[in-house]
Amino acid sequence: MTAVLPPRTTAGLERAWLTDLEDEAIHIIREVLGQFERPVLLFSGGKDSIVMLHLAQKAFWPSRLPFPIMHIDTGHNFAEVIDYRDRKVAESGVRLIVASVQDAIDSGRVTETPGGIRNPLQTIPLLDAITSNRFDAVLGGARRDEEKARAKERVFSVRDDFGQWDPRNQRPELWDLYNGRHRTGEHVRVFPLSNWTELDIWAYIEREDIEVPGIYYAHEREVFERDGMLLAVTEYTQPREGETVHVESVRYRTVGDATCTGAIRSAAATVADIVTETAASTISERGATRADDRASEAAMEDRKRQGYF
């Protein structure tokens, strides 16, 4: 995590390290098209995937995006995010594939967890969709600064026939030579934002003037506290006995399954406010907002080994 924001130059938002990160990400995304037959870009409508889509569009400009995007839909969505997703798709003409957790539950491929949290259930629909569409490269917006198991991830990361990640047997990754060679049945996860931090993402959104869903900005919402997190009242998340509902000015730092994504108290109404708030934050985004990562020290590593994002 970055805790200090380097000062802006006189040019306003001309932050040199963002250009370095952008150049690196565009180089990686172009390597995917150069090395693979059937890439796909994962798109949740969250800030990281929004930046990914923006970079991918820049990488091939003035051509249109030469591969589809895919949303692994938990069914527990924020309405603002789905609206945003559908509007972006309509504007840009990219092809959207939706793989549904609800369908997987209905068909018996996966079983609902006792707490109703659906983030970990995304793995099977994701792997099923990769297999049925014969995708050989899957672009994801994961960042190494998010979580310590992710810090061990390669930019080009091979998954076996079972979609599994073997962190102890990863290819060395040298210079900017990315090795996408894989056997039939295997696929490669590609993470162009590996070297970005949460603050870089927001500083870049500000510099590029990228639109994000409204739930990232401070707004009044009915919330209640559970396990030290602020959860919104939605059709999937209702207060239990003893949990009191009140209205607060909040925003979201991450967008995931509504049942396990918490809001933070905030008055940040603009991207510039969010950049300032992120720079000053003393809590990591996952620590602040994700119940699923609090399960154990190795919760993310275990999910990743099974084929999660």
Next chain:
Amino acid sequence: MPGELLRVVTAGSVDDGKSTLVGRLLHDAKAVLADQMTAVEAASERRGYQGADLALLVDGLRAEREQGITIDVAYRYFATNRRTFILADTPGHVQYTRNTVTGASTADVAVILVDARTGVVSQTKRHLAVTSLLRVSEIVLAVNKMDLVDFAEDVFDQIVTDFSSAAANLKVDHFTPIPIAALSGDNVVEPSARMPWYAGSSLLDFLENVEPVHDPDLPARFPVQVVIRPRTTEHPDYRGYAGRVEAGVLHRGDKVQVLPSGRVSTVAGIDTPDGELEFAPAGRSVTVRLSDDVDIARGDLIVVDGDPQPVLTRELTATLCWLTDKPLRAADRYQLRHTTRDVRAIVDGISSKLDIETVSSIDADELDLNDIGTVRIRLAEPIVVDPYSVNRSTGAFLLVDEASGATVAAGLVG
């Protein structure tokens, strides 16, 4: 790499305290957040450690935390008012060369850790050999655990002398020694009051102010990644070559050659979605238009006319860092990946390898895991190279196992 981003690699033997140093650097640079620190404190207590073990901040895998060692390269990010840092923390055991080569290949600065009690060991020389071979421009010798030798100046001086002689053998012309105690933080971020004999800067102070030397100026090199042909009503005839400038500065109007075909043309435009550029320095991802309709595909290299010219060749003399368990023997076949080009390769012969203890070349007929050796390679098709000593991009390649797809060697064009 232009801009304010500094890439740092840390290397050291097992128990030199690398993870502790990185944890300390992040903590004292205020890059550790409250919930991450609480998690480390809780995990330390669960393991019965005295106080918070900062190494747990970076050891991300379950096996690493269980064994108290670092297995794989971990990347960490932090920023100060001066710079943004990417830190590659490379572990010191088993696949040590593989990890160090990985971290060093993109690094501007290498921090080599030595335990003050044991001094320079063969692992130290290996790290020095790898970082100098890969041309990391700045090397820091961090002598750690100074608290365990009573902060003694003569212990530090002896280690610096030993390191200097190994450095001289490897033709390393300068390095920066810093005495530290990572556990207590002496000379990591703040200068230590317990080593008044040391007048130099703290490690962070050094990292914030060092100006790494970049590759010498070459005429621009531009490997083509993807051909951009939109064929839309808006851009019916647009044809651009997308890639990253890997050396020099590419200007609009430059006379260029397309290799290996040798056709000549002129740069008609350097495009980005944010507008055209007059020039693009090394590191920039752009799309280039040429004034002539020449046949160009992924794998071609666009070079600006001028000296030194790159070499078009089907035979290479190269240094290999061998990264896999199965040894390399003469006549073995691989896929060679160089810039955006893949060609089949046969290793014709192994000339020598580096003996780490004496830091000198010895005869060899095979290369084992972690060996660094000189080989002759023959290619099925020509590639266009510069010596690694001139350019870290057009002078570098990988050898890839054709069956498994594994990366088995890092190669440096001699």
